[in-house]
Amino acid sequence: MRADPGAESFVFNPFVEGFDEDPAPVYSELRARAPVYFWPLAEAYLVSRYQDVLAVLKDPRLSRSHRDNARYQPLPEVPEYQEYRSATENGLFQVKPADHLRLRRLVNPGFSPRAIERLRGQIREITLAALAGLPAAELVDLAPMVDDIPLRVIGRLLAIPPAMEPGFLSFARARLLLINPALSFEERDELIRGLAPGYRDIRTLLAERRQRPGDDLLSNLIHIEEEGGRLSEAELIGMVESIIIGGADTTVHTLRFMLLNLLRNPEQLARVRADPSLARAAMEETLRFDHFNKFGTPSFVLEDLTIGDVHIAKGSTVIPMKGAGSRDPEVFARPDEFDLARADLGEAHNFGLGPHSCLGAHLARLEAEVVVPTILEQLPGMTLAGPPQFTPHLFFRVMSSLPVRRGMT
Numbered sequence: 001m002r003a004d005p006g007a008e009s010f011v012f013n014p015f016v017e018g019f020d021e022d023p024a025p026v027y028s029e030l031r032a033r034a035p036v037y038f039w040p041l042a043e044a045y046l047v048s049r050y051q052d053v054l055a056v057l058k059d060p061r062l063s064r065s066h067r068d069n070a071r072y073q074p075l076p077e078v079p080e081y082q083e084y085r086s087a088t089e090n091g092l093f094q095v096k097p098a099d100h101l102r103l104r105r106l107v108n109p110g111f112s113p114r115a116i117e118r119l120r121g122q123i124r125e126i127t128l129a130a131l132a133g134l135p136a137a138e139l140v141d142l143a144p145m146v147d148d149i150p151l152r153v154i155g156r157l158l159a160i161p162p163a164m165e166p167g168f169l170s171f172a173r174a175r176l177l178l179i180n181p182a183l184s185f186e187e188r189d190e191l192i193r194g195l196a197p198g199y200r201d202i203r204t205l206l207a208e209r210r211q212r213p214g215d216d217l218l219s220n221l222i223h224i225e226e227e228g229g230r231l232s233e234a235e236l237i238g239m240v241e242s243i244i245i246g247g248a249d250t251t252v253h254t255l256r257f258m259l260l261n262l263l264r265n266p267e268q269l270a271r272v273r274a275d276p277s278l279a280r281a282a283m284e285e286t287l288r289f290d291h292f293n294k295f296g297t298p299s300f301v302l303e304d305l306t307i308g309d310v311h312i313a314k315g316s317t318v319i320p321m322k323g324a325g326s327r328d329p330e331v332f333a334r335p336d337e338f339d340l341a342r343a344d345l346g347e348a349h350n351f352g353l354g355p356h357s358c359l360g361a362h363l364a365r366l367e368a369e370v371v372v373p374t375i376l377e378q379l380p381g382m383t384l385a386g387p388p389q390f391t392p393h394l395f396f397r398v399m400s401s402l403p404v405r406r407g408m409t
């Protein structure tokens with residue numbers, strides 16, 4: 001299918017009023033009028049039709065590593081940045097393809113459904129603690145309530161001792177802020193320097209677990225390292241960072257949109273209450289229907305290629321827009337309906353495809369299955385008390401408020 005002849009006059013505008021609340025109309029226009037669209041603001045090609053998004057995700061001629069971006073700027077060579085640079089270069093998102101394969105093979109077993117299942121009780125305990133922090137009012141806000149849950153779960157996965165948890169949370173939050181490409185030099189510099197105590201704590205933990213291994217992910221990874229000398233200390237720290245970057249904000253945003261969509265669809269909410277295992281499908285449908293990422297993970301072109309009828313030169317940036325692709329009527333029946341029982345849900349590939357597919361997909365699904373049903377169980381009469389509120393963000397739809405009535409009065 002070719003783009004609409006009026007494509008030249010089309011201007012993609014994600015800054016229109018209401019985009020954060022519902023980007024679907026803009027996505028629909030983009031798919032129809034300019035399915036492969038060069039967006040000057042991001043200096044990137046936006047790909048919005050399902051089949052093109054899928055092709056981009058699978059194409060080995062596209063790299064996820066920012067080092068393959070023609071506009072890549074290495075960090076200044078100052079000693080204070082050394083630890084951050086090393087962790088980033090050795091983390092799963094940036095590491096070279098050959099090392100990436102090796103690292104994934106080593107770490108994948110630690111994220112298998114069986115390995116993750118042992119966190120079930122702790123996820124419930126963390127959720128109950130978050131619920132206990134809600135004010136004892138009829139009107140409560142569920143958006144900030146879920147803020148800490150995924151990071152605290154990651155803390156349990158790594159067996160961070162309770163005394164180190166506050167330091168771990170602030171390290172992780174600072175590290176998450178660093179993924180924002182729009183930071184000024186000063187903001188970036190301050191954040192990087194602020195990471196030092198966190199790196200120190202991780203090294204302390206690694207040293208302790210070498211002496212006294214436990215039944216946790218870090219101990220298992222160290223054990224692998226010592227058996228074959230295959231996971232260096234830099235790679236271990238890079239792995240901790242990758243898990244934080246991959247598993248925290250993604251899950252927070254998704255849990256919020258799950259709660260919103262279930263509250264908007266009381267019949268489907270009742271089904272999840274009756275059978276909590278349906279929360280997994282609710283998470284998948286939420287990601288298909290209401291993705292928190294406005295655009296997508298940038299990919300960098302390693303050799304000239306063509307998408308649709310658009311020629312794209314080596315060094316360019318391509319952004320596969322999953323949120324747009326998963327509303328494509330060519331693939332999904334009734335794409336604009338939230339339906340956790342839809343037959344075509346598996347087509348959404350919410351956790352990616354290929355070598356970089358989500359390491360934490362089973363953990364994310366378990367979090368959906370425990371966190372949301374625990375909230376529904378503890379707030380049995382809850383209803384939406386108004387529209388959600390959004391806070392501006394460069395690439396996420398950040399729901400800052402989700403007001404609900406407890407339904408107790």
Ligand code: HEM
Nearest residue numbers: 092242246247250251254351352356357358359360363364
């Ligand atoms: C609802 C929550 C989540 C969603 C929607 C999600 C989605 C994704 C997607 C689509 C990718 C592939 C990105 C690409 O193609 O480059 C990915 C990668 C990744 N995710 Fe997740 N994820 C979630 C939760 C988690 C959790 C809980 C963890 C770990 C605790 C995690 C860790 C990772 C890591 C480490 C990668 C990089 C894998 C690699 O490059 O080899 N994610 N995630």
